[in-house]
Amino acid sequence: EAGVTQSPTHLIKTRGQQATLRCSPISGHTSVYWYQQALGLGLQFLLWYDEGEERNRGNFPPRFSGRQFPNYSSELNVNALELEDSALYLCASSLGGTGANYGYTFGSGTRLTVV
Amino acid sequence: QQPVQSPQAVILREGEDAVINCSSSKALYSVHWYRQKHGEAPVFLMILLKGGEQKGHDKISASFNEKKQQSSLYLTASQLSYSGTYFCGTRSQFYFGTGTSLTVIP
Numbered sequence: 599e600a601g602v603t604q605s606p607t608h609l610i611k612t613r614g615q616q617a618t619l620r621c622s623p624i625s626g627h628t629s630v631y632w633y634q635q636a637l638g639l640g641l642q643f644l645l646w647y648d649e650g651e652e653r654n655r656g657n658f659p660p661r662f663s664g665r666q667f668p669n670y671s672s673e674l675n676v677n678a679l680e681l682e683d684s685a686l687y688l689c690a691s692s693l694g695g696t697g698a699n700y701g702y703t704f705g706s707g708t709r710l711t712v713v
Numbered sequence: 714q715q716p717v718q719s720p721q722a723v724i725l726r727e728g729e730d731a732v733i734n735c736s737s738s739k740a741l742y743s744v745h746w747y748r749q750k751h752g753e754a755p756v757f758l759m760i761l762l763k764g765g766e767q768k769g770h771d772k773i774s775a776s777f778n779e780k781k782q783q784s785s786l787y788l789t790a791s792q793l794s795y796s797g798t799y800f801c802g803t804r805s806q807f808y809f810g811t812g813t814s815l816t817v818i819p
Binding site: 631633640641643646654656688700701702703704705706707 | 715745747753754755756757759760800802807808809810811812
């Protein structure tokens with residue numbers, strides 16, 4: 599069974615540009631979560647999508663946005679990139695719903711570097 | 714809102730035991746634990762769904778005290794492969810703990 603796949607693996611952008619990161623969840627998983635992991639720091643919650651809807655978002659500015667497609671894949675868009683956006687962006691998937699009964703399966707991440 | 718883990722870092726010799734604690738200022742309805750090796754994605758270890766629950770596999774186990782809003786991860790007879798950063802997570806609030814770096818040396 600394929601795991602959570604993220605693309606691209608690495609992305610280099612210039613300050614002010616836009617970045618688009620993609621995630622394909624495990625087959626059968628309807629929930630997708632996005633996390634930012636800056637160097638040496640922990641996992642900061644960005645967004646949760648389930649059944650095509652944004653269900654919750656963390657404490658990030660509106661220039662961080664995304665969507666979930668009918669096949670449950672998801673993309674994260676970061677507009678007006680700033681140097682401090684440089685980080686590893688992790689996508690995770692799980693069986694959906696609001697219940698807290700399932701763990702996450704993480705992808706390997708996209709390393710975004712803003713120069 | 715982010716759970717606090719302690720210790721921040723620990724170095725063990727092979728065969729020694731370790732305990733990692735996770736405390737939250739908010740109610741914990743469930744706790745899940747992950748290990749992240751350097752340069753890799755976090756890997757799910759286990760989830761505890763109710764107070765008083767204890768789980769384990771191999772030599773890694775965890776407990777959950779819902780009243781105290783705490784969870785602890787126990788690693789016994791540590792192996793080199795246990796090295797990594799451990800995170801607790803609160804599924805209902807989507808937040809992960811501050812992380813504990815664990816290094817096992819020969």
